Amino acid sequence: xxxxAGVIVLLALAVAACGVTPQTTLNPTxxxxxxxxxxLLLVFWAGLAVFVVVEGVLLYALVRYRRRRGxxxxxxxxxxxxxxxxxxxxxxxxLVVVAVMxxxxxxxxxxxxxxxxxxxxAIGHQWWFExxxxxLGVVTAxxxxxxxxxxxxxxxxxxxVLHSFWVPALRGKVDMVPGRTNVMTIVPEAIxxxxxQCAEFxxxxxxxxxxxxxxxxxxxxxxWAQRQLDDRVPPSTxxxxxxxxxxxxxxxxxxxxxxxxxxxxxxxxxxxxxxxxGHLASNIMDMSHQNLAKWLRDPTGVKPGSFMRLPRPLTExxxxxxxxxxxxxQ
Ligand code: CUA
Numbered sequence: 243x244x245x246x247a248g249v250i251v252l253l254a255l256a257v258a259a260c261g262v263t264p265q266t267t268l269n270p271t272x273x274x275x276x277x278x279x280x281x282l283l284l285v286f287w288a289g290l291a292v293f294v295v296v297e298g299v300l301l302y303a304l305v306r307y308r309r310r311r312g313x314x315x316x317x318x319x320x321x322x323x324x325x326x327x328x329x330x331x332x333x334x335x336x337l338v339v340v341a342v343m344x345x346x347x348x349x350x351x352x353x354x355x356x357x358x359x360x361x362x363x364a365i366g367h368q369w370w371f372e373x374x375x376x377x378l379g380v381v382t383a384x385x386x387x388x389x390x391x392x393x394x395x396x397x398x399x400x401x402x403v404l405h406s407f408w409v410p411a412l413r414g415k416v417d418m419v420p421g422r423t424n425v426m427t428i429v430p431e432a433i434x435x436x437x438x439q440c441a442e443f444x445x446x447x448x449x450x451x452x453x454x455x456x457x458x459x460x461x462x463x464x465x466w467a468q469r470q471l472d473d474r475v476p477p478s479t480x481x482x483x484x485x486x487x488x489x490x491x492x493x494x495x496x497x498x499x500x501x502x503x504x505x506x507x508x509x510x511x512x513x514x515x516x517x518x519x520g521h522l523a524s525n526i527m528d529m530s531h532q533n534l535a536k537w538l539r540d541p542t543g544v545k546p547g548s549f550m551r552l553p554r555p556l557t558e559x560x561x562x563x564x565x566x567x568x569x570x571x572q
Pocket of ligand 1: 366367369404405406440441442443444445447448449451
């Protein structure tokens, strides 16, 4: 008995420890998210009720009609109209209720936004997210900015394998399918930063394929978009200048575009404003000099499977210069 009480206390503590849950699906902050959430609750409570009734009847029958000494075989029943109706009609009614509640949500979720929506292409890569704003000309990675209160029409695509676009606090998942464009509308209601995650197994670094959605005031969003259009900020220190000069010999620009320096690299994220992002390496680390250095020293050690390849290991001096330069790309 004491053992059982101990287990219960430990479980309660474990559950209480789950206070920080950036990827919880249980706190939707949009209308579409709340509509889906209400369906989850409906099915959950209905399922719980069915479970309690069925298990209750089962337990009652197990105890009440258990075999006792001297029992003979009871009367065998084959077919019972009352029972058959009893276990057919209520489940049917329940399923009809679930369907009637679900269908309008499916249609509402599939509704196309108006022409004033912010158009975004979300493109899945192994293992990072590219975000482009075709009407604004902005190209960025792993950090999606959206103005609050305005619908965003997000074209969800992939260049290689199946991924899935998922920001639990905003809406349900939409698959990123190579050769196909799925569209989802998000109307963010709350200012803040929300965690996104690839939700379809896509290879080695699937679990480390994350992104952030930054929902901000329209004016702040406009200013952000405007800054993103600029070419890279020229290096402001001698060390950063050395960093920029290293981009060619180290091969960085073969995969990465840094507008104002080179635009041939399209395999990796656009780095023109990488220093302005809150995270790096598809959001597995906060943006800092220390983490940039860690990343440049050993990308596949930090993110197993990463396609970030260095033609040769960088020296510590080179890393220092590149970090100074990259962090300055605001
Ligand atoms: Cu991309 Cu999992």
